[in-house]
Amino acid sequence: MNNLPLHIVADENIPAVESLFGSFGSIRRLPGRHLKREDVADADVLLVRSISQVNAGLLAGSSVRFVGTATIGTDHIDQAYLQEQDISFSSAPGCNADAVVEYVISCLYMLAAEQNFELLGKTVGIVGVGNVGGRLQRRLSGMGLNVLINDPPRAERETDSNEQFTALEQLLSEADIVCCHTPLTTTGSHPSKHLLNQDNLDSLKQGAILLNAGRGPVINNQDLLNWHRQREDVTLILDVWEHEPAVDAELAARVRIGTPHIAGYSLEGKVRGTFMLYEAFCQAQDILPELTLDDCLPAAELTDLTLNKTVDVRQAIDAVYHPAADDRRFRNSLLDTVQQPVNFDRLRKEYPVRREFSSLTLHGVDSDSVDGRLLLSLGFKLGGQI
The missing domain is CATH 3.30.1370.170 (Erythronate-4-phosphate dehydrogenase, dimerisation domain)
Incomplete structure (x- = not known):
């Protein structure tokens, strides 16, 4: 794929593609949720977000040799298929982690003002301590909050770590605020799909705050709705929904802060994701990157x-x-x-x-x-x- 120019297909909502990839060939922008096999048949490079399912059904018979997702999560990518077909792949872990962390903090300060409590006196439980959860842990700890963390895969890997991991049931029962930041997994010894459900939601403290800015299906939304009908003392903040883009109207009505999966949508996070794909593509093609992240970021309106x-x-x-x-x-x-x-x-x-x-x-x-x-x-x- 070293012969330029290349045919590049990109989700219409990925920023800075032209400035970062334009020198490599032609760029075709398409709605990511509705990508079809014929859309990518002649493409050399495919750049997507989390709403595009990338698998044999999409790529079979195509010319695609590099797939990049400008997102942290990769559950929408059939990586085994890409490996079988010798298709290079890159994601953007951590690209919008700071944006999600700041979404969480902004929501919590908004609630603190509304409900008249002091955030710095609360215990926060973080479920899933990867790129986002780990940064949230460090930022909240730096602010002086008491932070509990739950991440069984990490706990199993890091037996010699100084981190103190907390069992899920204990975290739910002790934390004033529970923040979910796990990837969506359905296999392995610790699948995250429906991690919170009718069996453990009632462990949440009276008056707790439950926030999900990770993946929608990590909380069984039907169970959450049924449970909240009896536990309205718990304040809900949902940025992600189990069946999005479809949203349950009654559940949305019960949520104090509801948003359409935009927690990570800072300009820095979006552009950083594209830039990480640019760096990965350059490495795969043995090309020396000529651009920096700052080349793609305009000055803020308020500095x-x-x-x-x-x-x-x-x-x-x-x-x-x-x-x-x-x-x-x-x-x-x-x-x-x-x-x-x-x-x-x-x-x-x-x-x-x-x-x-x-x-x-x-x-x-x-x-x-x-x-x-x-x-x-x-x-x-x-x-x-x-």
Whole structure:
């Protein structure tokens, strides 16, 4: 596949494909959810997201020699088939991990203001401690929160680790906030599909918060709905849904913050995912990369903010991202039940530009102060007076 130019097929919603892959050949943009065999028959390179199922049914007889998914998850890719066909493959683990972490933190600060509790006094349980969960653990621990982690595959691999893993039932019963960040697996000794279900949901503490920004089927949504009818004391935050783009209307009505699988949709996360595929492609083709990630990122609309003398952490968070707007758009998309799945995809396709905390430099706060250290732990940059 070293002969250029190449034919490249890419999901229409993957950013920066033209700037990163344009020098390699022609690019054809298509809706990822509806890719067909004839769409990729003459393609050399296929770039997808999590909504495209890449397997023999799609690729048999095609010219594709490189498949890249600009996502952390790979459950939509038949990697065994790719290996059998000697098709190079790359994913983008960790590309949008910081975006998901900041989605979680923003949601929790929003709830803390609504429900009048102090976030720093809570115990957070993280189920699945990989790229996203691990970064969430480090950021929350850096903020001073008590964090419990559950990850049986890691616990089995890391017998000599200093990490203290907690059994799922114990975590559910002790954590004030439970965050799910596992990949979706259906095989092996610890499958994650329906990990939370009617058998263990009732272990959640009274008044707990349950958040899923990993994969929808990790929580059995029908069980969650039936259970929540009796346990309305638990606050639900769902960014992912078991049968998306179809969303259960009653479950959505019970969720305090509902969003259409956009937790990782920061501009940095999206572009970083494409850039990781660019690097992997260059390596596979023995090409020296000529571009950097910064070459593809525009300046943020808001780069500096001076905080009031009485530092309000939420002021800084809200200046970058406030989940209420996403929740409102999501609820409006549910009003037309026939069009709801189409609306779900449209919200993702037309998602407004969102930046990460690191794009904002805060002024008026001392980096050695308690507030300064907290803001640095959250991921903001600190500057002097302006």
